[in-house]
Amino acid sequence: MNIDIFPKKDLLDKWRRDTKWYETAAGEPPKCLRCGRAMPSKISHCALSRYIDVQICPECGTEEAMLDWDGKALPLRNWHAAQNAEASVAPVEGEVTLMPTCGFPEVFEQPRREVWGHPNGFPMSELCYARADHDGYRWHTTWTRCQDLPKDAALIGEVDGLYGALLALPEFQTLHTLRKMCRNCAEIVAEEDPNTYNLFAETPHFHVWLRLITRERDYNLYCHYYYKAQPTEKTA
Ligand SMILES: [Zn+2]
Structure with missing residues (x-):
């Protein structure tokens, strides 16, 4: 990708x-x-x-x-x-384009799904998200599932494909290059906090929200995946 x-x-x-x-x-x-x-x-x-x-x-x-x-x-x-x-x-x-503006604000208005350990839950359409920190050498990622994974392996491939391609970008190799890219290309969340940014993307089946935090010794990346249309398959 x-x-x-x-x-x-x-x-x-x-x-x-x-x-x-x-x-x-x-x-x-x-x-x-x-x-x-x-x-x-x-x-x-x-x-x-x-x-x-x-x-x-x-x-x-x-x-x-x-x-x-x-x-x-x-x-x-x-x-x-x-x-x-x-x-x-x-x-x-x-090709996927990372944009500084959100093309899917309705996602954040959705009713929320309760997930164990997350009292505020997640928007109903959220499938999963990755949370990662960069230790100066490499990324360390943890995935959280917000609902059952789809049976269709191609959808999982889409999630992994985007995430892999993201971490392979030259801009994602160090916190320094990440910060430089954020200043130039991302949406700053609040002017008084120069370390927190948003980027948005779309793949064939998902809306994707990236939250980037360029501070050291913090979680530096959250990558959220929302279904554009919930698959109708039975997951039981
Ligand atoms: Zn000039």
């Missing part, structure tokens, strides 16, 4: 097209993906973004460095190219 973190693919794709200008220099130079100003006419005068593998204008390069000094960043979705939908690549089948 391939995972894209919105709007990385769109920006990379746009930049791939923009670089062609530097081969021919015909017409207007491309616009900076970050601010929309004209890019320098020589590629050696551009700056490499510290958050994504594209060149940006020198002013943006300096601004990124200064913000980074304060532990801040302009989220990629606020970049000029992402905001003006100049980029926008059609979704690819079998």
Whole structure:
């Protein structure tokens, strides 16, 4: 399963097209993906973004460095190219996109199912969730089941497939890379807490909510799976 973190693919794709200008220099130079100003006419005068593998204008390069000094960043979705939908690549089948906005708020309005040891229960459609911490070397995951597992092995494969692909992303290799990705691509839960973020995704049969906590010595990842439609099979 391939995972894209919105709007990385769109920006990379746009930049791939923009670089062609530097081969021919015909017409207007491309616009900076970050601010929309004209890019320098020589590629050696551009700056490499510290958050994504594209060149940006020198002013943006300096601004990124200064913000980074304060532990801040302009989220990629606020970049000029992402905001003006100049980029926008059609979704690819079998690919999952992690988004900073929730496309399934109704899940959180559902009646809750009581689960032993969890007095507040879980939304009725929740199948299971993974809770994991990163010890600096690797992830340690515990799974909690909120209802009986489906008989259809393909559904379990979908749950495992996404989780495996997630932990294999370069952004999930250390808390440092995770924090950097969160600042750039995730939804911050509360401005006063710079360590807690949300991301949302959709697979063919599940809505997925990721809660990311970038503090050390804490649980760093919760990955919740909600059925889009409850399977009708008998699980007894
Ligand atoms: Zn710029």
